[in-house]
Amino acid sequence: MAKKTEDDGQASKRHFAEDVGLTFEAEGMPRMAGRILGWLLVSETPHVALQDVAEILHASKGSISTMSRLLMRMGLIERVSLPGERRDYIRLKPGSWSEWFATEAVKIGALRQLAEHGLELLESKSSVSRDRLVEMRDLFAFLEQEYPVLLERWKKKRR
């Protein structure tokens, strides 16, 4: 039983981290970044040392260093340094998912702009192609406007 407690379901948790890695990769991000995120999600400590992450995921210190900095740029994790401690720690950033969602709105805005740019290139007023771009622009403009509203509603509901 002592062994069981020490293990603490590591195997399945590592598997979970791998799952998140694959999901991340499917979204066009580095798999290792997803693995780190996945591990942080199920590690039952307030924060984790970079080095431990490398060991647990069987990865090099280098990739952990690089990918954790990527996750920081994305606003999903943050660094924690403890006084009188040599090691660096990372943890999930509280409220990071809302922040992630906010960046989705930005992406949507970029697509709206793209459609607008396309519209400028159409010289004929013919409805065929113009309609398509207008539909695209309108949808993304709509979403761009509604995403923040949605986010606000969720934040309110959360309390």
Next chain:
Amino acid sequence: MAKKTEDDGQASKRHFAEDVGLTFEAEGMPRMAGRILGWLLVSETPHVALQDVAEILHASKGSISTMSRLLMRMGLIERVSLPGERRDYIRLKPGSWSEWFATEAVKIGALRQLAEHGLELLESKSSVSRDRLVEMRDLFAFLEQEYPVLLERWKKKRR
């Protein structure tokens, strides 16, 4: 002037297609698929022959074939065959953007499931890690529910 009409702003349109290609690539999709989509967006004809796309984008028939089939799987374009015509044509699928948005909801659902799976792995009831996953699951569950509502509102507004 004749030349100008024939050209029809091809240069800037090709540039636009390239832009969409880069945007697509940034989202983790093949650049060529984005280029095709981009060209369809600004080509002022109801449909375009596969072969013409290959020529205009300076790409091989092979990649156009493969990537247009990818775009079809994504529900963004569709094939058009004309009676007594040898060539195959493609065009943007009407209403494809709404469909695309619907698939976003599916992705969100996958993330909610991931969070749920993670929660199953936590044996301690300690709030530290559990809270994080609960927040994640709640947000995605919320979005999963609200996306279709949003879409419905847009469709209604559109008329």
Next chain:
DNA sequence: TAGTTTGTTTAGTCAAGATTGAACGAATTG
């Protein structure tokens, strides 16, 4: 049927970028 004109498939090339390992620098400890 033979000859074209198309799209598809497949093997191969190539580039991008994820990952590693080693060298490095900074900070800490004895």
Next chain:
DNA sequence: CAATTCGTTCAATCTTGACTAAACAAACTA
């Protein structure tokens, strides 16, 4: 100060997958 323990950086490797070109298949034409 020497030794240790970290994280970071960088060159090298390796893998993935986009893309091409050529062979192929299918549909049409004469």
